[in-house]
Amino acid sequence: MGYYRRASSQALRSLKCPSLLSRLSPAPANFDLLYRRLIGGDGAFSSPSFGFDRGFCSHSRSNLKESAVDLSQYPPERIRNFSIIAHVDHGKSTLADRLLELTGTIKKGHGQPQYLDKLQVERERGITVKAQTATMFYNYKLDGLKAEEGHETQAFLLNLVDTPGHVDFSYEVSRSLAACQGVLLVVDAAQGVQAQTVANFYLAFESGLTIIPVINKIDQPTADPERVKAQLMSMFDLDPSDALLTSAKTGQGLEQVLPAVIQRIAPPPGKSNSPLRMLLLDSYYDEYKGVICHVAVVDGTVRKGDKISSAGTGHSYELLDVGVMHPELTPTGVLLTGQVGYIVSGMRSTKEARIGDTLYHSRNTVEPLPGFKPAKHMVFSGLYPADGSDFEVLNHAIERLTCNDASVSISKESSTALGLGFRCGFLGLLHMDVFHQRLEQEYGAHVISTVPTVPYIFEYSDGSKLEVQNPALLPSNPKSRVTVCWEPTVIATIIIPSEYVGSVITLCSERRGQQLEYSFIDSQRVFMKYRLPLREIVVDFYNELKSLTSGYASFDYEDADYQQSDLVKLDVLLNGQTVDAMATIVHTLKAQRVGRELVEKLKKFIDRYVI
Numbered sequence: 194m195g196y197y198r199r200a201s202s203q204a205l206r207s208l209k210c211p212s213l214l215s216r217l218s219p220a221p222a223n224f225d226l227l228y229r230r231l232i233g234g235d236g237a238f239s240s241p242s243f244g245f246d247r248g249f250c251s252h253s254r255s256n257l258k259e260s261a262v263d264l265s266q267y268p269p270e271r272i273r274n275f276s277i278i279a280h281v282d283h284g285k286s287t288l289a290d291r292l293l294e295l296t297g298t299i300k301k302g303h304g305q306p307q308y309l310d311k312l313q314v315e316r317e318r319g320i321t322v323k324a325q326t327a328t329m330f331y332n333y334k335l336d337g338l339k340a341e342e343g344h345e346t347q348a349f350l351l352n353l354v355d356t357p358g359h360v361d362f363s364y365e366v367s368r369s370l371a372a373c374q375g376v377l378l379v380v381d382a383a384q385g386v387q388a389q390t391v392a393n394f395y396l397a398f399e400s401g402l403t404i405i406p407v408i409n410k411i412d413q414p415t416a417d418p419e420r421v422k423a424q425l426m427s428m429f430d431l432d433p434s435d436a437l438l439t440s441a442k443t444g445q446g447l448e449q450v451l452p453a454v455i456q457r458i459a460p461p462p463g464k465s466n467s468p469l470r471m472l473l474l475d476s477y478y479d480e481y482k483g484v485i486c487h488v489a490v491v492d493g494t495v496r497k498g499d500k501i502s503s504a505g506t507g508h509s510y511e512l513l514d515v516g517v518m519h520p521e522l523t524p525t526g527v528l529l530t531g532q533v534g535y536i537v538s539g540m541r542s543t544k545e546a547r548i549g550d551t552l553y554h555s556r557n558t559v560e561p562l563p564g565f566k567p568a569k570h571m572v573f574s575g576l577y578p579a580d581g582s583d584f585e586v587l588n589h590a591i592e593r594l595t596c597n598d599a600s601v602s603i604s605k606e607s608s609t610a611l612g613l614g615f616r617c618g619f620l621g622l623l624h625m626d627v628f629h630q631r632l633e634q635e636y637g638a639h640v641i642s643t644v645p646t647v648p649y650i651f652e653y654s655d656g657s658k659l660e661v662q663n664p665a666l667l668p669s670n671p672k673s674r675v676t677v678c679w680e681p682t683v684i685a686t687i688i689i690p691s692e693y694v695g696s697v698i699t700l701c702s703e704r705r706g707q708q709l710e711y712s713f714i715d716s717q718r719v720f721m722k723y724r725l726p727l728r729e730i731v732v733d734f735y736n737e738l739k740s741l742t743s744g745y746a747s748f749d750y751e752d753a754d755y756q757q758s759d760l761v762k763l764d765v766l767l768n769g770q771t772v773d774a775m776a777t778i779v780h781t782l783k784a785q786r787v788g789r790e791l792v793e794k795l796k797k798f799i800d801r802y803v804i
């Protein structure tokens with residue numbers, strides 16, 4: 194999905210609508226369940242009712258006492274900024290825990306595994322959703338591992354960024370890498386290279402970062418580090434002797450990691466004597482402090498009390514607090530060239546904090562930093578209050594959640610069936626599901642989401658083009674005026690054991706896929722690249738792929754071009770009335786089947802209504 198992968202493609206290759214339904218028929222007891230079944234949900238819409246945990250962000254309170262940390266002893270040559278990247282579940286967050294413990298940043302046995310996974314949703318699902326940064330201080334023995342006790346040491350400041358593994362959050366990864374000069378590419382010693390390993394490798398490679406391969410989970414009985422080394426060599430040309438063998442669980446091999454970071458990764462390249470330029474990496478809203486921005490100081494120095502301006506908005510602010518995440522907010526009063534930390538500037542809303550913006554001293558004029566490409570919304574869905582009268586509650590919840598997740602696009606919309614709501618754009622289905630869950634968990638909003646759709650483009654006979662994010666807005670008989678329909682596609686990477694090749698090829702053909710690449714990673718695993726219509730993978734593709742391959746498939750995708758397609762709008766009528774929330778756009782060849790399946794499901798849940 195990330196920009197890098199587009200660039201690299203040549204390189205490697207709810208309807209919970211009581212009001213309406215009760216008008217049409219006796220209302221089923223559980224509309225939420227009904228809606229999920231109707232849309233063929235695969236759990237992606239689950240909205241479990243969890244405890245109500247209000248609070249803007251689970252970042253804990255700042256360590257308000259002014260810190261004893263003296264950053265002036267860390268010039269750029271004593272700083273290393275690195276990220277941990279990997280396929281889902283290969284052990285990034287666990288490795289981050291161990292490194293935080295090793296440097297005394299957190300206490301051993303702090304009782305909270307995956308320390309940097311702070312959101313409730315991350316803890317419940319065991320996944321990382323937000324990249325998190327932590328500053329560590331490390332005394333490095335000058336002649337590395339072989340040094341005897343008592344040998345001279347040098348203090349280093351290490352900034353570690355733990356990143357999400359799931360494809361939906363690859364935008365977080367690409368953003369995090371902008372503050373780093375190197376990465377630890379973690380690969381599970383038993384599973385070997387997987388789809389997101391490939392994606393993340395190219396992300397780091399094309400950003401020109403130093404890549405340190407870390408083969409993790411070597412304690413597992415099925416671990417085969419030699420096979421993984423061979424895969425790293427054949428797929429990425431990474432020297433097997435460069436790989437570190439670790440177990441983040443038992444601690445084996447971990448003593449090599451930080452010395453390797455210091456020896457192999459370059460210090461940040463900024464200029465200490467140049468005017469200040471800070472890259473705004475992320476922001477969130479804290480109940481007590483207001484908007485907190487994560488920044489990387491590229492050039493110059495920034496201090497508490499400084500007046501800074503934003504290149505993106507032109508607004509100016511006075512810095513109320515400056516510090517590092519050690520691992521909680523720790524005020525230092527200053528951030529020097531190459532350092533990564535936070536600033537509090539009295540911004541009223543995170544909308545003022547544009548990710549990728551350049552911040553500089555108001556007294557100077559500077560050339561803005563390149564910034565980031567904006568996040569691309571792959572999936573759109575309507576969000577409506579479960580109870581129509583709760584629109585304001587939902588409005589408020591969405592406003593507050595988007596303070597901490599700026600990657601969602603929001604616009605108001607209304608539906609005949611569901612009333613007033615919002616059309617939201619997400620980075621993918623998991624992102625949509627996480628947003629939904631956070632609305633319920635953190636802000637107590639009960640939400641119905643409509644069938645996810647992808648953004649189609651319709652070209653009319655007068656040459657005008659319409660991007661349709663909500664199928665209900667497309668006229669019911671568009672064919673009369675539409676000359677060409679376009680649908681978004683993705684380039685998908687699939688890695689599977691070779692015995693499943695036949696069934697996966699059949700699945701991809703059924704989903705209108707076109708094979709682009711097929712090769713063997715080693716004697717047991719096959720690497721395939723497909724162009725697939727985005728619509729075909731948004732709802733249940735991954736689940737089906739997993740079940741066909743007994744869970745062994747790994748899958749990643751990047752957005753690709755639009756392709757011409759034969760599309761129609763499929764309307765659902767209940768008692769002769771069109772239900773706008775159930776409208777969908779489908780390929781002509783699939784319209785009959787999709788329509789019949791939907792009606793079959795509806796029949797099970799809605800009693801016949803005799804007029």
Ligand SMILES: Nc1nc2c(ncn2[C@@H]2O[C@H](COP(=O)(O)OP(=O)(O)OP(=O)(O)O)[C@@H](O)[C@H]2O)c(=O)[nH]1
Binds near residue numbers: 281319410
């Ligand atoms: N046996 C063994 N298990 C490990 C090791 N490292 C991590 N795990 C386990 O693997 C699972 C996933 O670990 P995480 O650290 O959450 O993996 P992650 O890569 O951060 O996962 P995402 O954030 O979802 O991408 C957890 O159950 C860990 O306890 C290891 O070295 N050995």
